[in-house]
Amino acid sequence: MSASQEIVWRERLTRWLLAEFGATSAETREVAPLSGGAIQENWRLHCVFAGGREAGERRYVLRKDARSTIAASRSRFQEFALVRAAHEGGVTVPRPVTACADADILGAPFAIYEQVDGIGLGPKVVKDTSLGGDRAALTERLARELALIHKIALPRDDLAFLGAPPADPARAAVAELRGYLGSTPLRRPGLEWGLRWSEVQVPAPGEILLTHRDFRTGNYMVDERGLTAVLDWEFAAWGDPMADIGWFCARCWRFGRDDLEAGGIGNRDRFYRAYESASGRQVDDARVRYWEVVAHLRWAAIALLQGWRHASGAEPSLALALTGRIADELEYDVLRMTPPDKWNRAS
Amino acid sequence: MSGDALTGASLLAAAEAAQAALDAGTPPTGSSEARFIAAMIARTRELAKRDQALAPDIAAQEVALVAQFGKGRDLSAVIVAIRSGAFDGDNTLHEALYHLAVLRLRATKPEALAPKERG
Numbered sequence: 001m002s003a004s005q006e007i008v009w010r011e012r013l014t015r016w017l018l019a020e021f022g023a024t025s026a027e028t029r030e031v032a033p034l035s036g037g038a039i040q041e042n043w044r045l046h047c048v049f050a051g052g053r054e055a056g057e058r059r060y061v062l063r064k065d066a067r068s069t070i071a072a073s074r075s076r077f078q079e080f081a082l083v084r085a086a087h088e089g090g091v092t093v094p095r096p097v098t099a100c101a102d103a104d105i106l107g108a109p110f111a112i113y114e115q116v117d118g119i120g121l122g123p124k125v126v127k128d129t130s131l132g133g134d135r136a137a138l139t140e141r142l143a144r145e146l147a148l149i150h151k152i153a154l155p156r157d158d159l160a161f162l163g164a165p166p167a168d169p170a171r172a173a174v175a176e177l178r179g180y181l182g183s184t185p186l187r188r189p190g191l192e193w194g195l196r197w198s199e200v201q202v203p204a205p206g207e208i209l210l211t212h213r214d215f216r217t218g219n220y221m222v223d224e225r226g227l228t229a230v231l232d233w234e235f236a237a238w239g240d241p242m243a244d245i246g247w248f249c250a251r252c253w254r255f256g257r258d259d260l261e262a263g264g265i266g267n268r269d270r271f272y273r274a275y276e277s278a279s280g281r282q283v284d285d286a287r288v289r290y291w292e293v294v295a296h297l298r299w300a301a302i303a304l305l306q307g308w309r310h311a312s313g314a315e316p317s318l319a320l321a322l323t324g325r326i327a328d329e330l331e332y333d334v335l336r337m338t339p340p341d342k343w344n345r346a347s
Numbered sequence: 348m349s350g351d352a353l354t355g356a357s358l359l360a361a362a363e364a365a366q367a368a369l370d371a372g373t374p375p376t377g378s379s380e381a382r383f384i385a386a387m388i389a390r391t392r393e394l395a396k397r398d399q400a401l402a403p404d405i406a407a408q409e410v411a412l413v414a415q416f417g418k419g420r421d422l423s424a425v426i427v428a429i430r431s432g433a434f435d436g437d438n439t440l441h442e443a444l445y446h447l448a449v450l451r452l453r454a455t456k457p458e459a460l461a462p463k464e465r466g
Contacts, residue, residue, distance in 0.1 A: 185352065186353070187422035187425075189426055189429060189447075190444040190448050192429045193441065193444050196435065200432075310353075310357070311353055311357050316361060317361065318362055318384075318387060321357065321358050322358075322390075325455045328454075328456065329455065331448045332449065332452045340437065340438045343435060
């Protein structure tokens with residue numbers, strides 16, 4: 001963003017916030033881009049309001065759709081509704097402040113959250129054990145947070161945009177991922193092999209609840225004492241709660257700590273037990289491991305979509321191009337997880 | 348088209364664009380972001396070199412895969428065959444796909460391979 005664009009952006013935003021919060025005066029002291037967020041633009045705001053519902057000095061994070069995005073990602077307005085539902089349900093999330101669907105203000109819908117301190121970068125969280133406090137306690141805390149998310153159940157008028165729940169989440173996931181892979185000219189038969197395995201091995205449909213669908217190390221923040229926020233709600237949808245556990249435990253999100261199967265930070269069994277205790281629901285290990293294969297497939301498909309944002313010319317970016325290449329390792333992992341002797345053709 | 352839109356020229360062009368931005372002082376020289384991008388560019392150039400060296404092997408493996416499982420047409424035909432269930436749990440197909448995945452990963456991230464697979 002150029003300096004002149006930033007001035008326009010800042011003035012429009014300040015005017016909008018003034019009206020939205022019913023303040024008598026508003027000043028936006030700082031607007032600064034935040035790193036991270038491959039699918040959205042994230043900005044740090046420092047504002048001061050006189051009067052109104054946000055009176056005082058405030059530090060926020062503004063999330064706005066990037067120039068190009070991927071179909072799997074929900075709008076900032078929808079994401080805001082999801083975070084609000086989670087906040088009301090007791091999940092540790094940044095306080096949702098306000099959202100704007102009007103693309104005329106900043107060029108795209110946006111949402112504003114209270115800034116939360118902490119570190120979210122997955123590799124750092126895994127490697128730097130001075131972060132997150134006691135790791136066993138963090139593992140259990142994350143399991144409890146996920147259990148709270150899974151308490152959000154149908155019907156929910158505020159989440160009507162999520163649509164009807166899938167009758168069969170696993171089959172729906174396979175269809176969705178085939179759609180992603182088919183939406184670019186990139187052809188990956190190794191991933192298709194994994195998807196066919198997922199179709200043949202599909203578990204019977206079970207309970208359907210709100211699932212985060214990106215609950216993993218790298219998408220929560222910690223400080224030196226423990227968890228500070230669960231982030232990145234843009235993929236949330238009705239689904240199989242075991243899919244969230246599979247995503248969290250998948251090898252691709254352990255950042256090199258394969259021995260710590262719960263997100264590279266803790267013991268799988270400890271995570272399961274804490275989840276069961278908080279949710280009252282038994283963890284189905286076989287189903288979780290099925291979803292771990294699907295997790296690799298899903299991350300691979302998303303990585304390819306990200307890479308295609310670069311390769312198609314929609315958003316030339318070295319970071320996006322390299323994200324696309326992550327699919328190579330995931331494809332290799334999928335083929336290792338689905339050898340011929342792991343096919344049960346009778347199912 | 349296989350994965351080639353994310354390899355070779357496209358990848359190098361992205362690295363060169365990032366280098367040009369760095370040379371222009373965006374982000375500021377010496378900043379942690381500039382150092383991060385410089386490291387990413389260096390990694391990309393190494394990756395592109397490996398891409399170039401492995402491209403003939405990857406292309407040959409794709410041709411072999413298509414000949415055996417895609418009726419000699421293209422990778423899309425292989426995908427159609429996989430989706431049809433005609434090769435469910437097929438050892439030969441799995442081996443061919445695995446070999447292709449190993450070749451790709453030798454370029455992208457050789458350290459992620461089992462030691463004996465690194466070539």
